[in-house]
Amino acid sequence: MKHTLLCLAAVLLASTGAVNAQNKKSDDAQAQYVRCIAFYNLENLFDTIHDEGKKDYEYLPDGGMKWTSYKYEHKIKRMAYAVSQLGTDYDPRGAACIGVAEVENIGCLNDLCAETNSKYGRRLKPILIEGPDRRGVDVGFLYDSTLFKPAKVTGYELKAHYADGGVIKTRLQLLVSGYLIGDGRPEKIHMIVNHWPSRYGGELASRPGRDTSAMLTMHICDSIYLKEPKAKIIIMGDLNDDPDNHSCKEVLKARKKPEQVEPKGWYNTMWIHLANGTGTLFYNGGWNLFDQIIISEPLLNEDKDSGRWAYWKSQVFNKPFLTVQEGKDKGAPLRTHKAGVWQDGYGDHFPTMIYLIKKK
Numbered sequence: 001m002k003h004t005l006l007c008l009a010a011v012l013l014a015s016t017g018a019v020n021a022q023n024k025k026s027d028d029a030q031a032q033y034v035r036c037i038a039f040y041n042l043e044n045l046f047d048t049i050h051d052e053g054k055k056d057y058e059y060l061p062d063g064g065m066k067w068t069s070y071k072y073e074h075k076i077k078r079m080a081y082a083v084s085q086l087g088t089d090y091d092p093r094g095a096a097c098i099g100v101a102e103v104e105n106i107g108c109l110n111d112l113c114a115e116t117n118s119k120y121g122r123r124l125k126p127i128l129i130e131g132p133d134r135r136g137v138d139v140g141f142l143y144d145s146t147l148f149k150p151a152k153v154t155g156y157e158l159k160a161h162y163a164d165g166g167v168i169k170t171r172l173q174l175l176v177s178g179y180l181i182g183d184g185r186p187e188k189i190h191m192i193v194n195h196w197p198s199r200y201g202g203e204l205a206s207r208p209g210r211d212t213s214a215m216l217t218m219h220i221c222d223s224i225y226l227k228e229p230k231a232k233i234i235i236m237g238d239l240n241d242d243p244d245n246h247s248c249k250e251v252l253k254a255r256k257k258p259e260q261v262e263p264k265g266w267y268n269t270m271w272i273h274l275a276n277g278t279g280t281l282f283y284n285g286g287w288n289l290f291d292q293i294i295i296s297e298p299l300l301n302e303d304k305d306s307g308r309w310a311y312w313k314s315q316v317f318n319k320p321f322l323t324v325q326e327g328k329d330k331g332a333p334l335r336t337h338k339a340g341v342w343q344d345g346y347g348d349h350f351p352t353m354i355y356l357i358k359k360k
Contacts, residue, residue: 019305035356038095040099045061045104046059046067048067054135056104068171071342084122087355094144099140099141099191120145125145128140128141139193139194140174148181152175191237192233192235193237194237195240197238205287213239217252232296232309237292238349242290246260252294261300264296270294270316278318279315280349282332314349336346
């Protein structure tokens with residue numbers, strides 16, 4: 001009897017501790033204003049119509065993927081649900097800003113926003129500038145018009161060549177500068193959306209393209225810092241490299257730990273997840289974390305009591321609905337296609353997010 005009572009007491013204490021921990025999590029969030037900034041590779045969000053000058057033939061009704069209106073509409077519905085859920089763990093309004101990759105054109109983003117807004121009550125608007133990518137995919141940007149106001153949008157083209165002299169035709173780097181609004185005085189934030197060159201030909205052989213992309217990103221950031229020495233900058237995107245690869249660790253010098261970040265330095269908010277065995281894409285039986293969000297030192301080290309936006313935490317958004325539920329790929333992203341077969345899934349990458357907080 002005594003043993004039974006002791007066990008019961010232990011269970012009650014454990015339950016109380018779990019409840020208290022959950023309450024503390026809720027209290028921490030409720031004591032602050034919260035904003036979510038996210039990135040999501042949408043995995044070949046093509047429409048069904050040929051765009052002149054683009055190699056989109058695979059994603060046409062008579063192409064290799066048999067990409068029909070039925071499949072496109074399913075894809076939009078899937079992505080709209082996923083997008084609607086980003087950030088809702090701490091803010092029911094969802095993400096304020098979402099950088100996206102692998103989008104064919106602004107029409108696809110218009111369709112995605114229309115579905116998300118009508119079905120889930122969001123207020124998203126799209127931004128996209130066409131770039132020189134050979135397949136015709138671009139990076140883009142979605143924003144909640146009640147939470148963020150764009151002020152300036154610029155596309156930067158990578159001017160680089162392969163070792164054989166061929167021109168690298170890849171996605172633009174999209175700089176969106178604007179103001180987080182809605183809770184007190186609006187505050188300026190700069191966001192650079194990236195989709196760096198792939199690892200086609202191998203990681204080592206293709207490394208120069210990503211290293212050069214990282215140099216372009218640093219050029220953009222240096223230009224911002226010249227005008228705003230305390231600028232709050234967010235670098236996000238599918239970098240086709242992990243946090244510990246050369247482009248991120250050595251060229252960007254994005255650090256693993258906050259205490260390693262020097263003035264005007266960079267903190268890689270995703271490195272901690274990779275170190276813990278969490279990735280955003282599953283390839284050849286292993287995880288990579290290409291979908292990174294890197295922040296500037298002023299955003300990292302902002303005084304949490306200042307009444308200005310400061311970095312709080314990061315997240316890999318790998319909810320069960322986005323994942324394969326059984327088989328050898330259990331836990332991996334539930335893709336749109338696998339080996340050319342339509343899976344009616346979401347995408348081959350998990351979204352990533354950071355949360356900014358400001359004292360109420």
